[in-house]
Amino acid sequence: MALSGTIAQIQKALASGDVSSVDLISSAFSEIEREDGDGDEIFVRTFKNAAITQAAASDAMRKMGVPQGPLAGIPISVKDLFDVEGAPTTAGSAAYASVAEPAKRDATVMARLRAAGAIFLGHTNMTEFAYSGLGINPHFGTPLNVWDRHIGRVPGGSSSGAALSVMSNMAVAAIGSDTGGSVRIPAAFNRLYGFKPTTGRHPMDGVFPLSTTLDTVGPLARSMHCCRILDHVMAGLPVPEPDIRPISGLRxxxxxxxxxxxxxxxxxxxxxxxxxxxxxxxxxxxxIKIDALYNFEEISSLGSIAGPEAFHKHRDFIIAHGRQIDPRVLSRLEASADVTAADYIEMLALRQDMIERSHLATRSFDAILMPTVAIVPPEVKPLLASDALYTEANYKVLRNTALINNLGRPAATIPVGLKGGAPVGLMVVGEQGADAHVQDIAESLDEVLMPKRD
Known part of the structure; x- marks a missing residue:
């Protein structure tokens, strides 16, 4: 069975006996290991033996009628930022791969997914250290966007392999991170659904850090309901039934x-x-216009919050292994070394002011709507040839999503581009803490928009 269904559809097929979890794992690795496929660029390492063993155990428990979790037997991919017991976590970095040791335990969000029955297929490729929205990786290759393959366009980042693992039928869903848009950008660029939670919703231990202020984790999948299941499991919450209602009268x-x-x-x-x-x-x-959001441009002009936090966290490694790091990533990290303490404190103050004033402007709305990404996926080759083009494209790709990260708000992206045309995402943004509400709204909007999209 191809892994092209939603979690709910595959759960139904598993329950009826139409497919087994071992069948799903076999299908996944048939795609990953295809000689003419992109598995080597989508995954940096796989967990095949463990996945087969776990699938067989899930099938056996299902036959015996043993209750299992909401993700029982479902194969998912995991971005190379999350600790998985027994495997190294290398953040898309060849230099880090040379020194990383196998994780002694799962990251908490991974442990919760595992307890819910999810089967991890492997670590997916990404922008090195998650520090770009384009998805280019000179070490492990750049998996190409599924749209316009003959030209060769970026997959979106930094969770590039996560998106392509789902779109290439190598996984039912994927787990990524989102500091400036790294879930929503590749989801929008590949006609998928993605969800960025309220900052602080999920525990971040065992997750390779970029920005302590902005880091979040989130799912990429074929439906918003899939994202809802994965998000709630990672948050340690029971999965609620969707509250899909007519959007008539919503504001x-x-x-x-x-x-x-x-x-x-x-x-x-x-x-x-x-x-x-x-x-x-x-x-x-x-x-609506919110003047407080121009604080975001001032924060960007001062160097961004993520930059100095990432440099502080990884500066010893940068000093020791800088020559082995992607030059585009390295240059951005090194530039952050010049951000002063005064500027950093000012950026945090600007962010807090932006959060407070924007809440006053939007709290009466059911949600805020905006394009997920301002541009369509750019071609890879021109970006590799020009640092200036790379920098310009990276800013355009990150701008809308990073704005929401700086507000700490939950946001979903749903595909709205026409079939056969360019991939485009619609971003649905809520107030801090209104994660389930955003998921409800996104599912309701998707029901209205789906006939037009298909």
């Missing part, structure tokens, strides 16, 4: 500040079509 804010600047024509067109469909379904749309 959505359309963010004009920053979020709509410089949109690609394909993105603008898909966004407008989505809003028209939502409006015809009876929702109220109101354009």
């Amino acid at each position: 959505f804010g359309i963010l004009e500040t920053i979020a709509l600047d410089g949109l690609d024509m394909d993105v603008a067109g898909a966004f407008v079509r989505a809003l028209e469909t939502i409006s015809r379904a009876g929702a109220r749309l109101e354009r």
Whole structure:
């Protein structure tokens, strides 16, 4: 059985006996190991033997009627940021791979997924240290976007392999991280669903750090309900039933500040079509401007919060192994060494002011809507040839998602691009702590938009 269904669909097939977990694992590794496939660029290491053993155990318990968790027998991929017992965690870095030792225990979010029955297929490729939104990796290769393969476009990052593992039928779903958009960008670029939680919703122990202020973890999958299941399991919460309701009468804010600047024509067109469909379904749309969000541009001009936090965390390794690090990643990290303590404190103050004032402006809306990414996936070759083009594209790709990371808010992305056209995501943003509400809204919107998309 190809791994092209949702978690709910595959759970149903497992329960009926139409498929076994061993069948799913076999299908996954048939794709991963195909000689003409992209498995070597999507995964940096696999856990095949352990996965087969766990699948057989899950099948045996199912036959005996032993109750199992909500992810029992479901194969998922794991970004190379998460500790998995017995395997090294190398953050997409060849230099780190040379010194990393096998993890002694699972990261807490991985332990919760494992306890729920999930089967880990392997660590997926990513931008080194998760420090770019493009998904380019000179060490382990760059898996190409599923759209426009003859040209060769970026997969989105930093959770590049996570998205491609799902789109290439190598996994049912994937776990990534999101510090500036690293779940939502590759999800939007590959017609998937992605969810970034409220900052602090999930424990971060055993997760390779980039920014202590902004780091979050989240799922990429084929439905928002899949994302809901994975998110709640990682948060240590029971999985609620979706509260999908008609969107008629709901009130959505359309963010004009920053979020709509410089949109690609394909993105603008898909966004407008989505809003028209939502409006015809009876929702109220109101354009809003929030001057406090210009703090984000000031934070960016001072060097960003993630930069100095990442440099502080990894500076000893950078000093010892800098020549082995992706030059584009290294240059951004080294530039953060010049950020002063005063500037860093100022950035944190600007962020807090932005959080407080934007909450006052949006708290009466059911959700805020905006394009997930301002541009379509750019071509890889020009970015490799020009540092200036790389830097410009990286900023455009990260801008909208990173804005929401700085607000600490939950956000979902759902695909809205036309079938056969460029991949485009619609971002649904809620207030801090309203994670389940955002998931409800995203699922409700998806039901309205799906006929237009397909």
